[in-house]
Amino acid sequence: MFRKILLTAAAAALAVALVGVALAYEVPDKVKLERPKNNQKLNSWVTAVDFPHGFHAIRVPCNGCHHKETDKTLGKFVGCRQCHSSDDPADANGFYRAWHSDGPPSCLGCHTRMRTEGGKNPVGCTTACHKPS
Ligand code: HEC
Numbered sequence: 108m109f110r111k112i113l114l115t116a117a118a119a120a121l122a123v124a125l126v127g128v129a130l131a132y133e134v135p136d137k138v139k140l141e142r143p144k145n146n147q148k149l150n151s152w153v154t155a156v157d158f159p160h161g162f163h164a165i166r167v168p169c170n171g172c173h174h175k176e177t178d179k180t181l182g183k184f185v186g187c188r189q190c191h192s193s194d195d196p197a198d199a200n201g202f203y204r205a206w207h208s209d210g211p212p213s214c215l216g217c218h219t220r221m222r223t224e225g226g227k228n229p230v231g232c233t234t235a236c237h238k239p240s
């Protein structure tokens with residue numbers, strides 16, 4: 108009996124903690140990924156990308172993409188583009204590589220890898236991401 112009460116108290120404490128976290132930031136459902144100002148396109152057909160963020164946030168761990176998120180910055184979830192802003196495709200922390208380098212957390216890197224494991228992740232430049240506007 109005592110044990111049951113303790114467990115209930117623990118569950119109540121956890122619920123409060125989760126509410127606290129949920130209030131600390133908003134997890135966007137949709138994000139439009141537009142290039143930073145003054146950042147040059149690499150090709151004329153490159154359009155902004157509609158990213159289904161909420162869809163991913165329930166399938167992939169947050170820090171699988173938010174790779175600079177640590178215990179110290181927990182809950183900040185700084186947007187990728189605040190760091191990945193340079194238009195040099197050779198810059199590891201530039202705009203292009205955030206989405207196209209090999210392997211996660213880049214979009215193309217993760218999708219390509221998951222496809223080799225039988226996933227249905229879309230990879231076409233203009234069919235999956237840069238849809239003609
Ligand atoms: C598949 C990759 C991916 C996953 C998984 C993911 N995110 Fe994100 N998140 C992004 C991208 C990309 C952006 C847009 C960044 C930008 O605007 O530069 C973003 C933006 C955000 C933002 C807004 C940041 C801002 O200042 O504009 C928050 C908050 C956030 N994510 C929280 C979360 C949380 C919490 C989780 C887990 C529950 C999560 N994300 C999972 C990729 C991801």
Ligand code: HEC
Nearest residue numbers: 172173174175185186187190199200204205208211212213
């Ligand atoms: C606080 C700054 C910061 C934030 C926020 C950030 N990054 Fe990074 N990212 C970097 C830096 C710096 C590097 C270079 C390698 C390193 O230090 O990890 C990097 C490297 C990468 C790489 C490897 C690139 C390569 O070719 O080696 C990818 C992919 C990447 N980031 C994607 C993302 C995505 C996607 C987000 C958002 C969900 C994001 N980053 C958020 C700073 C950041």
Ligand code: HEC
Nearest residue numbers: 156158166167171172211212213214217218226227228235
């Ligand atoms: C760490 C892995 C990972 C990263 C990084 C990632 N995705 Fe995904 N993505 C997934 C998974 C898993 C699915 C679901 C695949 C399936 O349905 O089999 C998916 C599916 C999608 C879909 C299809 C959604 C639907 O309704 O079927 C789109 C569009 C997409 N991702 C865009 C992006 C974009 C844009 C980025 C980068 C900003 C990105 N993804 C980064 C794992 C990832």
